[in-house]
Amino acid sequence: MQRFTWILGGIGLLAVLAFGAHAATADVWMVQWEVAGGVGAALLFVSLWFDRESIRRYLQSRGAQYSAMAWALIAVAVGVAVAANMLADRYDHRVDMTASQRHALSPQTVQVISSLDVPVEIHAFFLPGVLEGQTLRSLLDGFSEHSAQLSVAFHDPLTEPLVAREFDISSEFGTVVLRAGDDTQRLESRFDEESLVNALIRLTSGADHVVCFTEGHEEIDPDDDTSAVGMGAAVVKLEGQNYTVRKVFPARDGSIPEACEVVVVADPQVDWLPAEREMLATHVARGGSALVLLEPTRTPGLVADLGRYNILMGDDLILEQNPSYQLVGGDASYIVLSGESFDFHPITNPIRGAVLMRVARSVARLDPEMVGVQVQEVAKTSAFAWAETEYDQAPEVTPGRDRLGPVPVMAVAEITDPSIIGVGSTRVTVGAESSRRPVIERSTQEAGGADAESGPSDAVADGATADSDAGVPEFTPKAGGRVVVIGDVDFATNELLDQFNNRDLLLNTLAWMVGEDDQVSIRGAAGSGGRFAMTEAQFLIVSLLSILIAPGLAVMGGVGAWRERRRR
Amino acid sequence: MNAILAIARRELDSYFATPLGWVALTGFVFITGFFFTFFLFQFNQYAVSAGFDPYGGGAVDLNEVLLPMFFGNWMVVLLLMCPAISMRIFAEDIHQRSFELLLSSPVGSGAIVLGKFLGAMGFMAVTFAATLYQPAVLYWLGAPDPGVITGSYLSMLLFSACCISVGMLASAFTRSQVIAFMTTFAILLVLFLLPGLAEGASSDWMQALGEVGMGSHVEDFGKGLLHTRHVVYFVTFIGVCLFATQQRVESFRWR
Incomplete structure (x- = not known):
């Protein structure tokens, strides 16, 4: 046994x-x-x-x-x-060893997370083994490190049907629900850093900001997300960050709706009517903001009207001569702004990289003495660039006529005294072709004590004149209106928005204009690419090296060692 | 310390004095070279076709597509190579009765185990060094992230160290190299597959068991991320295996 x-x-x-x-x-x-x-x-x-x-x-x-x-x-x-x-x-701690810090959260993400002042729960519903769920887990680990207000829970919708029912989960491909009190935000398709941060902003900011794109003057189409020249990609980014985007047609609507916090004038091909320009001025005078993006040669009437905000837009084309500020493969009309190009300002301070513009014009402060409006030139080219006024001829610097570098390409104006804008009191005269310089004449009696000498008086006006005697509806003037003028629109189009820090410049500008300063930062980095295309010769070299030469050397080493042993 | 280094040097020399070391080295360089060429070609095709897609650019990144795929296949090769390298470490000595000689020398069993481990790792380091032309080619063709490459090599070195330490433990229990090889391979295969098995399980125990597997701890290194928990895992895993081996070797003294 x-x-x-x-x-x-x-x-x-x-x-x-x-x-x-x-x-x-x-x-x-x-x-x-x-x-x-x-x-x-x-x-x-x-x-x-x-x-x-x-x-x-x-x-x-x-x-x-x-x-x-x-x-x-x-x-x-x-x-x-x-x-x-x-x-x-x-107590896990992680170190991002990559040169581009590709796994580190962007400064904006950290800023948004660390400024959370209410508890936020993130519930992620993924089936076990789903790749998106694993990637998200790693990402949310990084989120949790920056705020004690954030709690993260992963659920398997099959084994936790009660929780899934509570959050009304029906997707098989993963759902993320963010909850703060009774408010929730859902993500059902993209689970990357940008989507999560946008959802957090939407959840916690508590306010929708309305951005109105003007139409009716052949502006860039904000609905166009397919062609290179559209601004659909920018609108997608804006909607992701709690903005509501609308279109307005001032001439048809009769006014710019008060709901519009920011009016975006994206490179109109047809000039604005004087009445429309008054509507824009009224919008700014009642505390609203306007972002004007204009390419060279566009809308002289609207350009001239910018003078009432103490901004002078040059009728010129900026050409860059410094190779360090040119785009490789691009001509002199490509301008790369970086480092010392930016003045100290909330919009540009967080930008550590570069901004790429193409075929831009100068934007400068008009009158340094003007009170009631503070203008700052926040982005300039290198000292080697110049603003070519005779752009229909061979480019050549003409001293005295062309503005020499650094040429300002972006200016911001903050209205401290709305009466300075002179709503309903402006006579706008389009400058002569010879001078190509807008002229503003402003009467003093309606301007409410505004400085009558604002605007250039040395130019000759011999062109068409338009009286802005449109009936201006009554409104309550309010200080705080902001006007940003940029002498380029390409940087914000679908083609260039994701190049360099262009997206940050646009979104920072709009965030500053609506007063969401905690959104002013650098967005999550897009993939840096790292793609290449091999030639036939390169592939042959790689094949020979990998399959023949390297193993062959190892074989030779072995044979050498064997012969050495036999010799002994 | 000198004794440990002397044993390590002797162990390393022994790999290059026998055909086994050269065959393993050549095999590894050839197989990884073949994978390298194959994946490079595939990636190139993928990148070229994505180049015509204005919305497909972000996904074609050699750091995120090519390198994880490539080093993922290294692990499969190492699952076979490490048992082959480690099977003879103790089994050969026990079989040839030279182990008693080693034990009779004034060297502690800890020093013996550590010296042999360092020798085997030295061989693995030489083998990996023979593949450094591959990152050089990537730098020639594109712009790989040095952090991703460093992390990938570091993870492969740690993965190999785990495999070698398991192989040493198995080798210390038998005089047959074949048994040592098969035992090591079986253990490593289970450890390699555990995370995948645990993914589909719902119980906490299985999830915890999945954490014992090596695959899930390698992944983050390949992305260029250094997690302290992964480092602790590898250090403790290797430490426990070497300690158990040392206990086994020590047991020969009092038998």
Whole structure:
């Protein structure tokens, strides 16, 4: 009998181990497994009972004592290792070794997360093993490090149907729900950093900002997200950051709706009517903001009207001569703004990279003495650029006529005294072709004490004149209106928006204009590419090197070692 | 310390004094070179076709597509190579009865284990160094992130260290190199597949068991991310295996 007890013991041990594995993994214990475990334990006991003499002899031997000690030490080592791993898992710290810090959260993300002042729960619903879920887990680990207000929970919708029902989860491809109090935001398609931050902003900011794109003058289409010249990509970014985008047609609507916090004038081809320009001025005078993006040669009437905001837009084309500020492969009309190009301003301070513009015109402060409006030139070209006024001829610097670098391309104006804008009191005269310079004449009596000498008076006006005598509806003037003028629109189009920091310049500008200063930063980095295309010759070289030369060298090394041994 | 280095040097020399070391080195360089060429070609095709898609540019990044795919296949090769390297570490000595000589020398069992481990790792380092032309080619063709490449190599070195330490433990329990090889391969295969098995499981126990597997700890290194928990995992895993091996070697003294 004793010869076969080890077989009983082995079967018993296997049954006990199987029961243990079942107990560890199953949610509900089954009777069959309990019976198997019991029988296994009984067999093990019987086996040990029959072998008790030999076990006793072994345990009394020196080898058994050493062995027991060794196993005990190993068990202690395993215990220490498990404890160390549990602690390391709990207090995990990660270091991004990549040169471009591709896994580090963007400054804007950190800013948004760290400024959370209400508890936010993030519930992620993914089936086990889904790649998006794993990537998201890593991303949210980084989120949690920056705020104690943020809690993250992952759920399997199949094994946690009650939680899934609570959040109304129906998608098989993953859903993320962000909850702050009674408010929720859902993500069902994209789960990247930008989408999450946008959802957080929408959830916690509590306010929608309305941005109105003007239409009716052949402006850039904000709905066009397919062609290179559209601004659909910018609108997608804006809508992701709690902005509501609308279109307005001032001439048809009769006014710019008060709901519009920012009016975007995106490179109109047809000039604005004087009445429309008054509507824009009224909007600014009642505390609204306007972003004007104009390419060279566009809308002289609107350009001239910018003078009332103390901004002078040159009728010129900026050409860059410094190779360090040119785009490789592009001509002199491509301008790269970076580093010292930017003046100290909330819009440009966070930008550490570059902004790429193309075919731009100058935008400068008109009158440094003017009170009631503070203008700052926030972006300039290098000192080697110039603003070519005779752009229909061969480019050549003409001293005295052309503005020499650094040429300002972006100016911001803050209205501290709305009366300075002179709504309903402006006569706008389009400058002569020879001077190409807008002229503003402003009467003083309606301007409410505004500086009558604002605007250039040295230019000759011999062109068409338009009286802005449109009926201006009554409104309450309010300080704080902001006007930003940029002498380029290409940087904000679908083609160039994701190049360099163009997106940051546009979104920072709009965030500053609506007063969302915590959104002014650098957005999540887009993939840096890292693609290449091999030529046939390159592929041949790589193939030879990898499959023939490198292994061949290893073979030669082996043969050399073998011959060396034989020689000895 | 000198004893450890002397043993390590002797162990390293022994790899290059036998055909096994050269065959392993050549095989590894050839197989990874083949994978490298194959994946490079595939990536190139993918990148060229994506170049015509204005919205597909972001996804074609060699740091995110090519390198993880490439180094993921290294692990499969290492699953076979490491048992082959480690199977002879103790089994050969036990079989040839030269182990008693080593034990009779005034060197502690810890120093023996550590020295042999460092020798084997030295061989793995030389093998990896023979593949450094591959990142050089990537720099020639494109712009790989040095952090991703460093992380990938570091993860492969740590993965190899785990495999070698398991192989040493198995080798210390038998005089047969074949048994040592098969045992090591079986253990490593289970450890390699554990994370995948645990993914589909719902119980916490299985999830915890998945964490014991090596694959999930390698992944982040390949992205250029250094997590302290992964470093602790590798250090403790290797430490426990080497400690158990040392206990096993020590047991030969009192037998």
